[in-house]
Amino acid sequence: MSDSDSIKEKWKKYRNPGYQDKFDYSWGMVIDLDRCTGCEACVTACQAENNLPIVGEEGFRSGREIKWIRIERYWDGEYPDIKLRFIPMLCQHCDNAPCEPVCPVYATYHNQDGLNVQVYNRCIGTRSCAAYCPYDARSFNWFSFTWDKPLDEQLNPDVTVREKGVMEKCTFCIQRIRQAKDTAKDQNRRVRDGEVQPACVQSCPTQALVFGDRNDPDSAVSKLAQNPRGYQVLKELNTNPSIIYLKNL
Amino acid sequence: MSISVLPALDASKKAVGIFVVGLIAFVIGYWVNRNYFSDATPVQPIEFSHRIHAGENQIPCMYCHLYARSSRVAGVPSVHKCINCHKVIATGRAEINKLFNYWNEKKPIPWIKVHDLPDFVYFSHKRHVRGGVQCQTCHGPVEEMNRVTRLASLQMGWCLECHRAKKVENGRDCWTCHK
Structure with missing residues (x-):
C-alpha cells in the first residue's frame, strides 16, 4: 500500500462518527462566556507562546492579521439598555472539520487525539481551508516575518516560525500537550486532568477557559460540558466542534 | 621561437589530456570539499577524537553527553568536564593546550554541530x-571516527523507516x- 493510500484510509477512519472513543485522548475545551471579560489576555498569551508575527497597522487594515484566537464583540440592545458580550473564537478542532476534505495535499487532517492538525511543510497555500472554515479561525502568512533584535530572543523554541505561503491556526498548544505526554510516558501513566494548559487557558484571569480530555468522564471539561448552558457554535453545520461554549445569561 | 607542446599533439591526445587534468582536478576538489568544507564532516575548533575517547578508552557516551537519558538534547560537555581529566592526562599536547586556552579565557568551545x-x-x-535505541543507530560508529561524520541523511523518510x-x-x- 502506498503512503497516499494509507493516508486516505487513515483519514476515512478518523472521519467516522465516534472515532475519538477509540483513542486515548480527545482534547477539548469549555469556554464559560459568563466569566469572559474580554480582556484579551488569551490573545496576548497566544501571540507570545506561538510566535505569531505582528503584521502592523496596514496589514491589519487589509485583513492580513494573524490571530489564532480572537475576542469577538457583540452589542446587545440600544443605549442605555445595552449589553456587551464577548466570545473568544479559536480553531474549534471540529470532529467533522470542513477544512480537512478540501485540502488538496492533506496538509490538514485529524489526528488520533482529536486534534485538527496543520502541517506547515505540506501546505502549498491554496487557502481553501480558510475559505471553508465557518469560524474564520485560520490565518494565512502573506509574508515572511522577521523579528528585529532583540525581539527574536523571545521566540518560543518549541514552536517553529512559519514561512510565507502557509496557512496556520490554533494547535491547542501542541508543544505543551507533547511535553505532558512525554512526562506521562516516563511515569507510565496517562496525562492527568489539568496537566496540560494551552497558553490561553493558563493566562485567563477569570478561568473562563478550561482544557482537558473529553474521553475522560471525570475531567473538568467533561463535567462542565454537561452544563445546560452549553452549546456549540454553528452546531447546525454539523461540524461537531471540540469546544463547548457556556451561554452568557 | 615559441615553445609549445600543443601543436605536437593531435586533437584526440589533446582531448584525453584535458580530460585527465579535469579528472584530477575534480578528484582533488572533491576530496578537499569533503574533508574541509562539508557540513557532514566539519572541521572542529579542537581536533577531538571520538576514536581515542569512546573507542580506545571505552568512555561511555553518556559520561560526557549526560543529558541524553533525561532531556531532549544530549548535551555537549562543559569545558570543565574536559579539564577534569586533562588536568592530569595527556597534558602539554598542542590540542590540549588549545583546550586550556578556552579554559583560561572562560569561553565555551565553539563546536560545530554535525547532526543538526x-x-x-x-x-x-x-x-x-x-x-532502547542505541546511539550508533543514528550517529553511526562514532567510536571509530577521529572527526565525527554524519552518515545519516536525517531526512523525514529516514526517520520514518525506523518508525x-x-x-x-x-x-x-x-x-x-x-x-
Whole structure:
C-alpha cells in the first residue's frame, strides 16, 4: 500500500462518527462566556507562546492579521439598555472539520487525539481551508516575518516560525500537550486532568477557559460540558466542534 | 621561437589530456570539499577524537553527553568536564593546550554541530534512549571516527523507516515530530 493510500484510509477512519472513543485522548475545551471579560489576555498569551508575527497597522487594515484566537464583540440592545458580550473564537478542532476534505495535499487532517492538525511543510497555500472554515479561525502568512533584535530572543523554541505561503491556526498548544505526554510516558501513566494548559487557558484571569480530555468522564471539561448552558457554535453545520461554549445569561 | 607542446599533439591526445587534468582536478576538489568544507564532516575548533575517547578508552557516551537519558538534547560537555581529566592526562599536547586556552579565557568551545535538525522538527533524545535505541543507530560508529561524520541523511523518510519498522505508537502522526 502506498503512503497516499494509507493516508486516505487513515483519514476515512478518523472521519467516522465516534472515532475519538477509540483513542486515548480527545482534547477539548469549555469556554464559560459568563466569566469572559474580554480582556484579551488569551490573545496576548497566544501571540507570545506561538510566535505569531505582528503584521502592523496596514496589514491589519487589509485583513492580513494573524490571530489564532480572537475576542469577538457583540452589542446587545440600544443605549442605555445595552449589553456587551464577548466570545473568544479559536480553531474549534471540529470532529467533522470542513477544512480537512478540501485540502488538496492533506496538509490538514485529524489526528488520533482529536486534534485538527496543520502541517506547515505540506501546505502549498491554496487557502481553501480558510475559505471553508465557518469560524474564520485560520490565518494565512502573506509574508515572511522577521523579528528585529532583540525581539527574536523571545521566540518560543518549541514552536517553529512559519514561512510565507502557509496557512496556520490554533494547535491547542501542541508543544505543551507533547511535553505532558512525554512526562506521562516516563511515569507510565496517562496525562492527568489539568496537566496540560494551552497558553490561553493558563493566562485567563477569570478561568473562563478550561482544557482537558473529553474521553475522560471525570475531567473538568467533561463535567462542565454537561452544563445546560452549553452549546456549540454553528452546531447546525454539523461540524461537531471540540469546544463547548457556556451561554452568557 | 615559441615553445609549445600543443601543436605536437593531435586533437584526440589533446582531448584525453584535458580530460585527465579535469579528472584530477575534480578528484582533488572533491576530496578537499569533503574533508574541509562539508557540513557532514566539519572541521572542529579542537581536533577531538571520538576514536581515542569512546573507542580506545571505552568512555561511555553518556559520561560526557549526560543529558541524553533525561532531556531532549544530549548535551555537549562543559569545558570543565574536559579539564577534569586533562588536568592530569595527556597534558602539554598542542590540542590540549588549545583546550586550556578556552579554559583560561572562560569561553565555551565553539563546536560545530554535525547532526543538526531543522527548526520545525521536535526530536527528543530521552524518548529514543529510553526506547532502547542505541546511539550508533543514528550517529553511526562514532567510536571509530577521529572527526565525527554524519552518515545519516536525517531526512523525514529516514526517520520514518525506523518508525515504521518498529511500529512506534503514533510514530507516523505529523504532530508527533513536527511542531
